[in-house]
Amino acid sequence: MAFVQADLSLVSYSGNGFHIWHYTSTDASTTIDGAGYFNAMASEMNVGDVIFANTATGGTPVYGMFVVNANDGSTVDVANIVSLSGTDSD
DSSP: OOOOGGGEEEEEEOTTSOEEEEEEOSSOHHHHTSTTTTGGGTTTOOTTOEEEEEEOTTSSOEEEEEEEEEEOSSOEEEOOOEEOOOOOOO
16 A cells, blocks of 8 residues: 555644654554655655554554654655564463
8 A cells, every 4th residue: 555644643742843643554563654645745754753653554553663764855754663562361
């Protein structure tokens, strides 16, 4: 699939340009962390922004955080997801 802007919400914005976002998608985290996935948000996302994400929601979901590690004004790239899924042993 592709980025769906309606599934991205701004959670917090600080006066110094730092954003916290939330994104949910049926896309796998490996698709989302590809350079260019968030290009439609190039004018809004800054390097260092954090994106809390629920990914692969149509199958086995993965929960975690991406960090915007590059934005040249047209291409946005995020680092690989840091998983928050953990293990549930009960």
